[in-house]
Amino acid sequence: MANQKGEVNEKMEAIISLCKRRGFIYQGSEIYGGFPGTYDYGPYGVELANNIKAAWWRAMVQMEENIVGLDSAIFTHPKVWEASGHVSGFSDPLVECKACHTRSRADHLLEAVGAFADEKMSVEEINKIFDTHRKDITCPKCGKKDFTEVRTFNLLVQSNLGNFSGDWTKEPTYLRGETCQGIYLNFKNVLDTTRVKVPFGIAQIGKAFRNEIAPRQFIFRLRELTQMEMQMFVTPEDEMRFYEIWRAKRWQYYLDLGFKEENLKWHQHENLVFYAKAAWDIEYNYPFGFKEMEGVHARGDYDLTQHSKYSGVELSYLDPQSNEKYIPHIVETSVGLDRTFLAVMTEFYAEDDLGGEKRIVMKFPTKLAPIKVAVFPLLKNKPELVAKAREVYGMLKKEMRVEFDDNGNIGKRYRRQDEIGTPFCVTIDFDTLGEEKPELKDTVTLRNRDTGAQERIAISELVKRMASHN
Ligand code: ATP
Numbered sequence: 389m390a391n392q393k394g395e396v397n398e399k400m401e402a403i404i405s406l407c408k409r410r411g412f413i414y415q416g417s418e419i420y421g422g423f424p425g426t427y428d429y430g431p432y433g434v435e436l437a438n439n440i441k442a443a444w445w446r447a448m449v450q451m452e453e454n455i456v457g458l459d460s461a462i463f464t465h466p467k468v469w470e471a472s473g474h475v476s477g478f479s480d481p482l483v484e485c486k487a488c489h490t491r492s493r494a495d496h497l498l499e500a501v502g503a504f505a506d507e508k509m510s511v512e513e514i515n516k517i518f519d520t521h522r523k524d525i526t527c528p529k530c531g532k533k534d535f536t537e538v539r540t541f542n543l544l545v546q547s548n549l550g551n552f553s554g555d556w557t558k559e560p561t562y563l564r565g566e567t568c569q570g571i572y573l574n575f576k577n578v579l580d581t582t583r584v585k586v587p588f589g590i591a592q593i594g595k596a597f598r599n600e601i602a603p604r605q606f607i608f609r610l611r612e613l614t615q616m617e618m619q620m621f622v623t624p625e626d627e628m629r630f631y632e633i634w635r636a637k638r639w640q641y642y643l644d645l646g647f648k649e650e651n652l653k654w655h656q657h658e659n660l661v662f663y664a665k666a667a668w669d670i671e672y673n674y675p676f677g678f679k680e681m682e683g684v685h686a687r688g689d690y691d692l693t694q695h696s697k698y699s700g701v702e703l704s705y706l707d708p709q710s711n712e713k714y715i716p717h718i719v720e721t722s723v724g725l726d727r728t729f730l731a732v733m734t735e736f737y738a739e740d741d742l743g744g745e746k747r748i749v750m751k752f753p754t755k756l757a758p759i760k761v762a763v764f765p766l767l768k769n770k771p772e773l774v775a776k777a778r779e780v781y782g783m784l785k786k787e788m789r790v791e792f793d794d795n796g797n798i799g800k801r802y803r804r805q806d807e808i809g810t811p812f813c814v815t816i817d818f819d820t821l822g823e824e825k826p827e828l829k830d831t832v833t834l835r836n837r838d839t840g841a842q843e844r845i846a847i848s849e850l851v852k853r854m855a856s857h858n
Pocket residue numbers: 566598600607608609610611613614615680681682683722723724725726727
């Protein structure tokens with residue numbers, strides 16, 4: 389994969405290749421030649437993605453007394469997207485190469501030549517900036533320098549859901565462009581039906597859809613993506629205090645996930661939308677450079693005010709102590725599951741030398757690893773070893789995600805588990821049966837992924853031993 393300067397990025401290539409080879413991620417609709425902006429998570433990918441979601445949910449809901457969860461519908465009343473401003477303003481600046489007709493985001497082309505524009509500027513402003521740099525900007529596909537004018541392109545994905553008139557494009561329904569709108573819609577429901585009081589938060593994980601002009605960089609920029617968002621409802625006076633609390637918590641979350649601090653960076657938005665008080669992104673050091681992984685925003689009372697106005701339903705809060713009524717302000721944390729996944733793959737990808745052999749190893753923390761332990765009978769053709777290995781597998785699978793593998797020699801099986809990041813391998817051999825050395829009966833070899841070290845351990849100790857690792 390080429391970065392913005394057109395250099396081939398070896399690490400990115402290696403990660404993409406591993407994802408395909410080992411069943412983490414497949415191109416969407418691959419047998420039909422692919423479908424841009426979509427990817428499918430394979431057997432190990434879905435395990436890793438579920439573990440990332442679980443880590444987020446644990447940090448944001450389980451560990452937070454004042455935050456509750458939600459799973460709102462992907463489709464909403466179409467007015468939701470008018471109220472939110474997406475119908476009129478959720479757009480990116482688009483230019484087309486006149487030679488090869490490749491469409492690109494004007495702000496990304498400008499960034500590549502050191503100039504700045506963003507979606508909050510008017511199209512006239514962006515055109516002016518683009519014109520000043522036109523002579524330097526090259527098409528990422530064909531390398532020519534011949535572009536159309538910049539125009540804005542709305543990112544909302546339209547549908548005909550529930551619309552049976554011949555021309556549904558006149559009154560489209562939308563697939564949600566972000567998950568947080570479902571949270572605003574349920575602010576009153578949650579308030580009326582649970583015991584929450586301001587300050588409180590609602591968290592949600594779910595799919596979102598964006599008609600991205602140029603989906604690229606693997607799963608970094610998708611048209612169908614998953615977001616993990618939390619909206620905290622606070623008093624107007626408390627907004628910036630909570631904003632700082634959440635900035636600190638979200639930074640710490642990545643450190644707790646095992647990321648090196650040097651791979652994280654804060655980026656402050658240069659241009660704020662009129663209602664926002666503050667907007668910072670946490671950027672991750674992807675193989676193609678530092679890019680946004682998460683946004684932390686202080687959104688004022690814009691969201692609830694807009695939905696009050698468009699729905700006609702009052703979305704205010706009556707403080708039970710002071711009897712004061714007000715529209716809560718919102719502090720938002722918003723991160724893409726897919727961008728976290730790519731960051732996790734980048735962070736824990738390693739190539740090393742083990743016992744004189746080169747290997748690729750995914751050094752996932754145990755809590756993220758798709759498979760926690762693999763169980764091998766030393767030999768496939770010895771029924772007594774296979775039966776004992778099956779027994780151990782049967783015991784462990786009740787506690788964690790385990791894989792049974794009797795295919796190929798042990799070294800090959802280790803390599804495969806290293807590449808999918810399995811922290812432990814357990815081998816059942818003749819000593820486990822205790823035939824020659826009765827003192828070793830019901831012990832197994834436990835092999836550590838990172839060091840390759842092997843130790844003898846009693847089967848009855850295995851679960852405790854795995855649980856102590858994270
Ligand atoms: P960008 O500037 O990269 O287009 P954004 O500022 O539009 O992103 P937000 O609207 O703040 O992104 O969305 C919150 C989070 O959702 C982002 O930080 C990112 O992790 C994720 N996200 C947004 N768009 C995409 C996408 N097209 N593909 C994958 N993840 C995305």
